[in-house]
Amino acid sequence: MDTDRAAAVDPIDVEVGFLTPALRSDLLERWNEPQRRYHNETHLRAVLRAVDALEADGEAFDATEVRLAAWLHAAVFDPTESENNERSAVFCERVLDPSAPVEEVARLVRLMGGHRVEVGDLNGAVLSDADLAVLGSDPETYDTYAADVRHEFAHVPGERFVAGRIVALEGLLERKSVYLTRAGRDMWEKQAHANLNRELGLLRAGAAG
Template sequence: MDWPAAIAALGGTPDAWPRLESRYGEPHRRYHTLTHAAAVARDSAWLAGGLGETDRAVVAVAAWTHDVVYDANPGEDERASAVWAREALTGVAEAHVERVEGLILATIKHDAPADDHLATALLDADLAILGAPEAQYAGYAQAVREEYAKYPGDVWREGRIAVLEGMLSRTLYRSEAARTRWASAATANLTAELTRWRRERPDHR
């Protein structure tokens, strides 16, 4: 669901789109661009296909805004994006605004109650890139590294290893549909990247 349709379904006005587009076009972004937001909106729409129109609109708005503020500061970025979304949802009922905020905040730890179907759609879609073809995944990994260029190589390597180990230690996707579509490739991609980073450690044998 695109931005105008989602906002209209929630009774709001789509006036914030130029500002949203501008934020996603910031020059320091490499992966967390409007292309990523559009992909999350697309994949979350597929995963939320069985929900009602209002719920699908809420998921769509959360997808478009979940990374609207992005300065490579995990946690702070998501909280700032939730604030941005609240300010942008002119005319939207408070209950829907709160739901959008909650969904964006759920992306901080990628966790939510098991029966939260809206969160499942958003969180699984946000991780779809992990199950992309190998070359596309490699492009994502390089782009994220460029976004975190402020960190020296050794700091990035150890941080990335911790992130990859964390993802491989848990079930990545909440829904059966997402697991069927992306889980196998995601495990292979994450494992391959983790192996490469471990080999770059000075004490690797």
């Protein structure tokens, strides 16, 4: 694969089966809603690029299903609500053509609510790793991600946000590995641990101080 050429192509513009021009336009409007600071078009683009990277590194999965799920996994997003993935899955079931792999795409969208992927679920593993690829990014990109998440949840009081964030980061670090695919571990695992431990240290220090 010509990775330089692939990186130059905007994944937003790549054709995906069953993603009609009308649906693509509607989804892009959704990804650019004003309440989104992290779960926006930049995140969508990053997830699609990560899917491409996993594919280029030899991971096997159903490309159409995973890319459709990437487009739809935060189609509905309200930071004050807790059922965004379920609502996105229902939206997916409503708007996709019946001839599309609707059941599998909706299943994958629901999985992103907690990244609880069963062993052997190749599609789920790839989408989960792509969604979490930001954790293994360079420190500056990671810090921007963390700040954007805090901005989205500005309605949550500081102490409560910090406590919840600490629990979330500890949960990721307690996993056997953050990433479920071999390619994801090779590309992002080491840097993800460095980023997560660094943020966790800062949060704990702030909470103690």
